[in-house]
Amino acid sequence: MSDPDPLVEYAVRRARKAGAHEAVALVQSQHAEQTRLANNQVSIAVSWDSRHMGLFLAKGGRTTSTNIDTPTRPKVDDAVRRLLKFLKMLPVNEDYRGIASRGFATGAGKPDGAIAEGQASTNQIMVAARDAALKAGALRTAGTAYVSFSRTSLGTSGGALLAADTTGATVSIRAFTDKEASGHWVHASSTLKGLDAKGSGHHAGSLAKRARNPVIGKAGKFDVVFDPLAIAALTSNMGNMASATAVESGFSYLGRKVGRSVASKHVTVVDDGSSSLGLNSIPFDVEGLPTRRTPIVLKGVLKTYLHNTSTATRNKVASTGNASFDHFRDAGGPGGVITPSPWNLEMLPGSKSAEQLFSKVDHGLYITNIWYTRYQNYVTGDFSTIPRDAILAIEGGQVQGPLRDLRITENMRSLYQRVAALSKETRQIHSWECETPTTHPYALVERVNVSRSAQ
Amino acid sequence: MADDLAVSAFKECARLNAAYAEVRVEKTRANSFSLKNGVLEDSASSASEGLSVRVVTGGGSGFAASNELTRKAATEAAAKAFALAVSAAAFNDKPVTFTREASYYVDYEVRQKKALKDLSPDDRIGYLKALDAAALATKVHLPMRYLAVGDWTTQKFYENTEGTRIRSTVPRIHLFYAIAAVEGGASQQFMFQFGSSGGWEFAESWHADLKIAEQARTLKRALTKGKSAPKESVDLVVGPYVSGIAAHESCGHPSEADRIMGREAAQAGESFIEVDMLGSRIGSQEATVIDDPSLPNSYGHYLFDDEGVKSGPRRLYDAGRIGTFLHNRQTAAALDLPHSNGSSRAESYADEPIVRMGNTYVAPGDHSVEELFEGVKLGVYVKDFMEWNIDDKRYNQKYVGTEAYLIKNGRVGAPVRNPVIELTTPAFWSAVDARAKDVDYFSATCGKGDPMQGAPVFMGGPSMRLRDIRLGGASK
Numbered sequence: 021m022s023d024p025d026p027l028v029e030y031a032v033r034r035a036r037k038a039g040a041h042e043a044v045a046l047v048q049s050q051h052a053e054q055t056r057l058a059n060n061q062v063s064i065a066v067s068w069d070s071r072h073m074g075l076f077l078a079k080g081g082r083t084t085s086t087n088i089d090t091p092t093r094p095k096v097d098d099a100v101r102r103l104l105k106f107l108k109m110l111p112v113n114e115d116y117r118g119i120a121s122r123g124f125a126t127g128a129g130k131p132d133g134a135i136a137e138g139q140a141s142t143n144q145i146m147v148a149a150r151d152a153a154l155k156a157g158a159l160r161t162a163g164t165a166y167v168s169f170s171r172t173s174l175g176t177s178g179g180a181l182l183a184a185d186t187t188g189a190t191v192s193i194r195a196f197t198d199k200e201a202s203g204h205w206v207h208a209s210s211t212l213k214g215l216d217a218k219g220s221g222h223h224a225g226s227l228a229k230r231a232r233n234p235v236i237g238k239a240g241k242f243d244v245v246f247d248p249l250a251i252a253a254l255t256s257n258m259g260n261m262a263s264a265t266a267v268e269s270g271f272s273y274l275g276r277k278v279g280r281s282v283a284s285k286h287v288t289v290v291d292d293g294s295s296s297l298g299l300n301s302i303p304f305d306v307e308g309l310p311t312r313r314t315p316i317v318l319k320g321v322l323k324t325y326l327h328n329t330s331t332a333t334r335n336k337v338a339s340t341g342n343a344s345f346d347h348f349r350d351a352g353g354p355g356g357v358i359t360p361s362p363w364n365l366e367m368l369p370g371s372k373s374a375e376q377l378f379s380k381v382d383h384g385l386y387i388t389n390i391w392y393t394r395y396q397n398y399v400t401g402d403f404s405t406i407p408r409d410a411i412l413a414i415e416g417g418q419v420q421g422p423l424r425d426l427r428i429t430e431n432m433r434s435l436y437q438r439v440a441a442l443s444k445e446t447r448q449i450h451s452w453e454c455e456t457p458t459t460h461p462y463a464l465v466e467r468v469n470v471s472r473s474a475q
Numbered sequence: 476m477a478d479d480l481a482v483s484a485f486k487e488c489a490r491l492n493a494a495y496a497e498v499r500v501e502k503t504r505a506n507s508f509s510l511k512n513g514v515l516e517d518s519a520s521s522a523s524e525g526l527s528v529r530v531v532t533g534g535g536s537g538f539a540a541s542n543e544l545t546r547k548a549a550t551e552a553a554a555k556a557f558a559l560a561v562s563a564a565a566f567n568d569k570p571v572t573f574t575r576e577a578s579y580y581v582d583y584e585v586r587q588k589k590a591l592k593d594l595s596p597d598d599r600i601g602y603l604k605a606l607d608a609a610a611l612a613t614k615v616h617l618p619m620r621y622l623a624v625g626d627w628t629t630q631k632f633y634e635n636t637e638g639t640r641i642r643s644t645v646p647r648i649h650l651f652y653a654i655a656a657v658e659g660g661a662s663q664q665f666m667f668q669f670g671s672s673g674g675w676e677f678a679e680s681w682h683a684d685l686k687i688a689e690q691a692r693t694l695k696r697a698l699t700k701g702k703s704a705p706k707e708s709v710d711l712v713v714g715p716y717v718s719g720i721a722a723h724e725s726c727g728h729p730s731e732a733d734r735i736m737g738r739e740a741a742q743a744g745e746s747f748i749e750v751d752m753l754g755s756r757i758g759s760q761e762a763t764v765i766d767d768p769s770l771p772n773s774y775g776h777y778l779f780d781d782e783g784v785k786s787g788p789r790r791l792y793d794a795g796r797i798g799t800f801l802h803n804r805q806t807a808a809a810l811d812l813p814h815s816n817g818s819s820r821a822e823s824y825a826d827e828p829i830v831r832m833g834n835t836y837v838a839p840g841d842h843s844v845e846e847l848f849e850g851v852k853l854g855v856y857v858k859d860f861m862e863w864n865i866d867d868k869r870y871n872q873k874y875v876g877t878e879a880y881l882i883k884n885g886r887v888g889a890p891v892r893n894p895v896i897e898l899t900t901p902a903f904w905s906a907v908d909a910r911a912k913d914v915d916y917f918s919a920t921c922g923k924g925d926p927m928q929g930a931p932v933f934m935g936g937p938s939m940r941l942r943d944i945r946l947g948g949a950s951k
Contacts (some may be wrong), residue, residue, distance in 0.1 A: 055563070056925065058738045062566040064536040064827055065559035069552075070525070072542060087521035089542040106520065109596045114514045143562055162740035164925045192925075194741050199749075239949050269511050270619025270655040270664065358517055391744070396862035396875050396893065397664040399619065399655045404873060406866045408744070425871050427864075427897070427948075452742045452927060473871045474945040475902035 022128075024183040025049075027073065028175030031096045035077055036177055038100050040107075042078040042119050043177040044306060044357055046345065047071070047091060052168035055142035057150055057193075060161050062143060074345075076306075076357050077103045078119075081112040083358065117333035119343075119357060121178040125310035127303030129184030130296060131169065132211035136187055140167040140212050149193040149221035156225025158195030158203075166190045167212070172302060172345075180308020188299045189215045190450050194409070195228040200424060203227020204389045204409040206249060208299045208450035208457050227388055230422060231410035237423035237472065243384035244468040245377050245414065248446065250390045250407070252367075252460035253453035257393065258432065259291060259362040260456060262316045262324075263342070264331035273401030273432050274322055282322045283436035286370060289317040291326060293341065293363030299450050299457035300363045305343040306356045311363055314340045320437070328360040365458040370442030374462040377441055379417040381464065386412040386419050390428070391453060401432030404471075429471045438466045476500075476544065477632035477642075483546040484528045485636060487553035493560070494532040495573060496553065497635035499781065500544065501525060501824040505627035508596070510603040512620055513611075518596060525824045530556040534570025535563035536805075540825040573804035574814050576784050578638035583778050585645045587674025591626045594675055599624055602678060609684035610654055615691040619655040624648070624678070631824075639783035645776065647672050647931055649918060650683055656694035663694040665861055665877050670774035670918025670931060677772065693859070693878040693890075701892025702881070704946045710854035711896065711906075711941040712847050712882065715915035717857055717874055718837045718936030723919070725900040726764040727835040727934075729869035730791040730799070731818070732806035739829070742925045744867025747900065748797060750810065755797050758904025761840065761939070764792040766801065768817070768833025774918035775932040777820070781828035784817040791835070792904065803830050822928035829924050837936025840910025847909055847940040854882035855894050855946060873897045873948075897948035906941035913937050 031045035049071040056063045073091035077084060077100070084103050088095050134140055145165035153161045166189065173183045192206040205223040209215045261272035274282060283289075293311025295301055305311055307329055315323050327335065328343035343356030344363065378386065385407075393405035405428050413420040443462035450457045477500035488496040502524040509517040525542035526549055537559030539552040564570070603622045610617055628646040633639070649670040656663050667686065671677035713721075729746040733739050736750065767788035768777045779785055782804050790798040802812065803819035820831040848856070857876040865872040879891040898906075916935035923930070 054926075056741070058740055059569075059736075061569060062535065062563040063571070063738055064538055065563040066537075066827060067539040067555045067559060068825060069540070069548075070542040070825075072523075083518065085519045087523060089522070089524050090544075102520075106518075106596065110518055111515055111600065113516065113518075115511070115516065143566060147566060160737070160740075162737060164741055192741055196740070199745070239951050265511070265516075268619075269621040270653060271621070391867055392864035394862045394864045395664075397655070397662060398653075399657075399662045399664055402862070404862060404864060404875075406864055406871070408867050425866075427871065427873060429948075452925070471897060471948040473897050473899045473902065474947070474949050475898055475906075 022171055022183050022185055024175065024181050025173035027091055027096065028173045029181060030093060031073065031075060032175045032177050034096060035100050038104050040077040040079050040104060044076040044119060045175045046074040046306060047173045048170055050168060050170045052166065053142045054164060054166045055146040057146050057161060057163040060150060062146065065143060074355060075099055077107060078116060079107050081116055082107045082110045083113045083116050084110060115330060115334065117330040119176055119178050120307040120309050120329050120339065124180045124308040125182060125304035129186045129303055131185040132187040134212045135167050135189060136169050136185060140189065142167055145191055145217045148217040149191050152218040152221030153193055153195040153225035156222045157229030158197060158225035160196040161193060163193040174304060174306065174308060176308050178308060182304050182308055184302050186302050187211065191215060191217045191220050192451060193221050193224045195224040197228045197232045200234055201228055201231040201422065202409045203231060204249065206449055206451045208448045210297050210299060210301060214297050227410040230412060232422065234422035234424040237411065237426040239471045241467040242470055243381045243464065243466050245381060245386045246463045246465060247388040248460040248462060249449055250387050251463045252449035252458040253390055253393060255289060255365060255367050255460055256454040256456045256458045258289060259316065259365040262326050263359065263361050264325040264327050264335060265359045267325055271398045273399060277322045278324065280322060281320050282433050283317055283320040284439045285320045286439050286442055287317055287320050287436055288315065288368040290315045290366050291362040292366055295364055297448065298364030299448065305341045306345055307343045309339055309341040311341045326360045326362055328356050331360055362456050365456055367460045369444050369446050369461040372441055372443055374443040374445055377443055377462055377464045378414055378419055380441065381414040382416060384414045386414055393453065403432065404429040425472055427471045429469050435465060440464045440466050479546060480526055480544065480549040481634045483549040484553040487550045488530060488557060488636065491557045493530045493557050495636055496528060496530045499527050499824050500632040501629055503627055503629045505625065507623065507625035508599045508603060509623035510607055513607050515600060526552060527824045528552040528556040530560045531571055531573060532557065532560045533564040534567055535560040536571045537563060538827050571805060572808045574808045574812065576804065576814060579779065579783060579785065580640050581779065582642040585672045585776065587646055589675035591628065591646055591674055606652065606684055606687050610687045610691050613688050613691040615695045616657050617654050617691055618657055622652040624650045633781065633783055635783055641779045641783055645672050646674060647774065648675065648678055650678065650681065652687060654687065654691060656691060656698060658695060658698040661698055663698050665690045665694055668918050671772050672774060672776040673772045696890050697877065697892050701890045704855055704891050704894040705853060708943050708945045710851045711944045712854060712856045712938060714858035714938050715913060715936050716859050716917055718939050719917050719934035720860065720863055720874060721903060722764045722835045722837050722936050723832065723934035724865045725869055725872050725903060726792050727766055727832040730801050731830045732800040732802045733830040735800060736806055736809060739923065743923045747868040747870040752797050756795055757792055757797050757901055758795045759907050760795050761907040761910055762792045762795045762904040763790065763838040764835065765790055765838055766832050766835045770834045770933065773834045773916065773933045775833040777833060780817045780819040781821045782815065782819040784815045786817040786833060789816050801830050801832065803828065806830060820930055822930060826928050831923065831930045832921060832932050834933035836914065836916065836934065837910065837939065839912050839914045839937045842909050842911045844911045844913055844938045847911055847938055848882055848887060849885045851882045851885055855891055856880045856882050856887055857894055857896065870900050872900065872903065895947045906944055907939050908942050909940040911938040
């Protein structure tokens with residue numbers, strides 16, 4: 021357990037003394053490593069080291085923020101001066117309702133010692149996944165392995181002074197038996213021991229083997245068994261659209277749906293920033309409130325949006341501890357104080373095995389990955405997405421030969437209302453298409469609309 | 476200061492006997508403001524900085540980044556990049572090699588007529604409020620409106636051990652908006668982005684107030700009067716925005732040599748184009764697509780790439796044939812080409828440079844837009860799109876129109892609601908039989924790499940006519 025970086029307390033004190041009514045200072049030091057694989061070769065090995073501060077200030081309802089690389093006291097002094105001058109020129113942020121002033125978190129994070137002490141080799145993780153894929157029948161592989169160790173300190177004018185060490189590890193392996201035949205599988209964990217590199221490679225390689233010599237599929241409505249990698253990407257979208265500000269901005273189909281059915285009774289989706297293996301788990305949000313397990317959808321009914329203090333106050337509910345750290349690093353923005361977002365999503369598993377899901381399908385598809393999900397209308401949830409890697413036909417409950425060149429054209433609310441069964445097996449997914457880590461079972465969805473190119 | 480950091484890094488690389496090394500040092504200042512339903516939501520400013528060292532040695536490639544701008548950090552990054560390259564080489568049978576390139580010693584800067592540093596928050600917020608007011612003035616019911624304006628200026632220093640040193644300063648500005656119209660319980664949504672490299676003068680040149688108002692009216696028109704697209708095959712006229720996305724997605728991306736050679740297979744995917752397909756037919760004689768990062772004041776502007784190679788126009792599709800690929804020094808070397816064509820870009824100092832587009836556009840034709848409609852008995856004119864996607868081989872693409880009209884006997888008539896263009900890449904480009912002169916460019920942020928890198932790009936082209944297209948995808 022680490023003590024808070026003294027600089028966060030200093031920054032808050034300086035900001036208050038200079039006239040800010042509220043201040044949030046977050047310092048993160050991070051070391052991360054990555055190995056990238058292509059054509060069975062390590063194409064590059066990468067290392068990142070950074071230490072930065074995100075600083076949010078408010079005065080008289082006016083809000084602003086900035087980012088400071090390699091922060092020092094003089095840099096903080098300069099930023100506080102600059103932001104307070106800047107605040108005077110801004111109009112009041114009418115949606116801002118302050119930050120938390122009590123009920124702060126007490127935990128300190130549970131980092132993985134092996135990663136924290138630099139014992140993890142991304143080359144070894146990557147090669148383990150590659151070799152398992154090749155052993156399972158793949159001829160060519162590509163992928164990434166990533167580990168990170170972060171030390172996060174938080175100070176707020178509300179009184180929070182917290183620190184946590186966190187770790188994460190991910191592996192992504194794509195296997196090919198031919199240009200048109202591939203399988204993909206990923207895994208994410210907060211610990212090295214929890215990361216399934218070999219199993220990922222084996223699954224990807226096995227799918228690539230089954231995907232050999234695909235034929236062009238047909239358009240129509242099909243019962244579909246989705247691999248966790250495929251359906252987690254859509255559930256990740258659902259979680260992001262549960263943010264109260266996504267609803268207000270027109271980036272969500274969940275507006276005015278609290279208390280109403282948005283999915284079948286099989287569907288329960290929770291956000292959990294406190295789960296032990298969650299890739300983004302951390303004990304506190306950026307206001308210092310404890311992260312927690314928040315049911316978003318319970319047995320198909322939308323229970324709540326994700327809130328920080330401002331959005332919760334406007335909606336006359338309590339914060340859900342979702343003032344996330346997003347934006348602090350990348351955009352220098354105000355992060356979760358203004359825009360709440362999910363930490364780690366989880367769809368609760370069902371009672372069947374994955375094999376039992378396949379056996380329920382008479383004439384359908386097994387879709388193992390999706391890519392390039394885009395919305396025609398976020399407010400209605402109309403979207404399309406493209407199955408990639410192995411697409412396998414299911415006939416009479418048996419997984420059969422491979423298909424290609426298909427697209428799913430659907431509506432989010434309608435699709436989730438057709439979830440007919442979920443598997444017992446789950447997997448934590450973190451990928452390009454699934455930016456919020458999402459633990460997901462296999463899912464059987466009925467009558468999925470499938471289209472393909474006209475010419 | 477950047478020179479000192481490079482000296483420290485190269486000194487360490489020389490001590491370690493690294494075969495090749497390059498250093499980038501960057502400082503970026505950024506501002507962003509957003510308005511949500513008329514209320515200021517976000518106002519942020521940031522100043523980020525850092526350095527990175529890439530080493531290629533012994534057949535391996537290593538990259539290390541730090542946001543600490545000190546000689547010690549530069550030396551450590553060099554040592555790490557070297558160690559990582561050596562560790563990577565241990566797993567490789569085929570060595571990573573680079574082409575030999577000309578050396579340059581260049582400083583360049585994109586000038587600003589209205590300097591971003593002189594703008595007050597009032598200028599930027601006032602700009603957003605004026606756009607919001609323009610949308611509301613249409614009287615279209617727009618309950619959800621999100622507008623964001625931002626700018627960032629990057630001072631970049633690049634130096635490699637082969638004698639190239641480039642300093643550049645490039646300011647960029649961008650505007651994004653999303654509006655949702657609701658009418659009688661139904662809704663339509665549209666998003667759009669403007670971008671340029673240069674000063675605030677470009678924000679004033681976009682006439683975004685007219686565009687957002689026009690889009691609001693279009694959404695209402697589609698909601699209240701839009702009819703379904705014809706089910707039979709029709710002729711299709713697409714506007715520059717649709718030509719641009721097709722140029723980007725189904726020509727630019729599949730022409731990236733790193734995709735073609737499997738380097739990005741893990742996430743961004745590969746390409747339907749294979750190494751031996753140069754010169755193969757991909758479309759009609761009208762299919763000419765160019766990528767040119769050197770376009771002045773474009774959103775994707777750069778004069779030298781992030782490997783110190785000079786940029787310029789590349790004819791990716793040339794009169795219907797695959798003309799050239801986009802290369803960095805590694806892909807060009809792998810194909811035994813003498814040189815890269817300057818397509819290597821990194822989002823920031825902390826990112827490995829990879830093969831990217833700059834500004835990709837369909838070359839103009841010699842028709843007027845009106846001439847494209849002449850002779851169309853039954854057709855659909857698709858001006859804008861909202862939803863789009865394409866598979867990771869860049870072969871099956873889809874664009875769903877937002878502003879679209881029926882064409883009957885050469886005349887543009889009633890609005891068509893959400894027509895779906897769902898075609899393979901050869902089918903799309905083979906169907907083009909005429910291009911207009913009206914080239915226009917649109918800005919976008921293109922995603923690629925792992926970690927994901929967003930690259931500012933232009934995509935564009937003229938209005939084009941495609942013959943005998945079935946809208947809505949295959950019937951079965």
